[in-house]
Amino acid sequence: MSSAITIDDQDVLLAVDLQADFMPGGALAVEDGHTIVPLINALARRFAYVAVTQDWHPPGHASFASVHEGAAPFQSKRLAYGDQTLWPDHCVQGTAGAELHPDFALDAAFLILRKGMHPGVDSYSAFVEADGKTTTGLAALLKARGVKRIFACGLATDYCVAFSALDARAAGFETFIIEDACRAIDANNSLDAAWARMNAAEVWRIQSRELLD
Numbered sequence: 001m002s003s004a005i006t007i008d009d010q011d012v013l014l015a016v017d018l019q020a021d022f023m024p025g026g027a028l029a030v031e032d033g034h035t036i037v038p039l040i041n042a043l044a045r046r047f048a049y050v051a052v053t054q055d056w057h058p059p060g061h062a063s064f065a066s067v068h069e070g071a072a073p074f075q076s077k078r079l080a081y082g083d084q085t086l087w088p089d090h091c092v093q094g095t096a097g098a099e100l101h102p103d104f105a106l107d108a109a110f111l112i113l114r115k116g117m118h119p120g121v122d123s124y125s126a127f128v129e130a131d132g133k134t135t136t137g138l139a140a141l142l143k144a145r146g147v148k149r150i151f152a153c154g155l156a157t158d159y160c161v162a163f164s165a166l167d168a169r170a171a172g173f174e175t176f177i178i179e180d181a182c183r184a185i186d187a188n189n190s191l192d193a194a195w196a197r198m199n200a201a202e203v204w205r206i207q208s209r210e211l212l213d
């Protein structure tokens with residue numbers, strides 16, 4: 001049993017990719033993805049700073065299996081910057097699938113950060129694109145606002161949430177994943193692998209009750 005965590009104005013809630021295509025019925029559905037939206041709304045009410053990410057790909061994005069001849073979703077392919085898992089077409093700019101969940105209370109958010117917009121480079125992370133060097137500017141923005149701790153939640157635990165959390169740690173933030181406010185894809189053991197990397201990086205795994213109690 002851990003003691004409650006007190007949220008202050010140096011904390012940010014980072015709500016990752018709560019979009020139609022990642023919800024049941026979407027192009028890249030995460031099981032039970034919609035069930036975390038009310039919980040994230042409750043969490044957002046506790047934070048002075050709420051930042052939101054939105055996967056936002058141009059048509060024909062390099063992460064789509066459909067643009068690689070003979071490739072199928074969930075295969076890995078070597079691209080210019082390294083190995084890339086290929087996905088069904090998802091979160092295409094301006095489509096219904098890219099929209100944030102209608103029940104997600106966005107009013108509390110000071111920022112909606114769109115990512116994955118470069119045609120040839122994916123970006124699971126809210127901080128650094130998949131080439132490992134192109135910054136989104138988010139770390140600098142949060143530091144300029146005095147943020148010290150990042151509390152990440154959303155979809156999916158083992159991809160965009162995990163990559164964002166690892167990059168947040170690398171940028172010097174104390175970083176927490178609110179486990180029950182996330183859902184995972186968990187393909188090819190990806191969830192265990194993500195937790196192993198996050199544990200090694202000292203990304204802290206917490207539950208929402210530690211913030212809400």
Ligand SMILES: [Zn+2]
Pocket residue numbers: 055056057063090091116
């Ligand atoms: Zn994507």
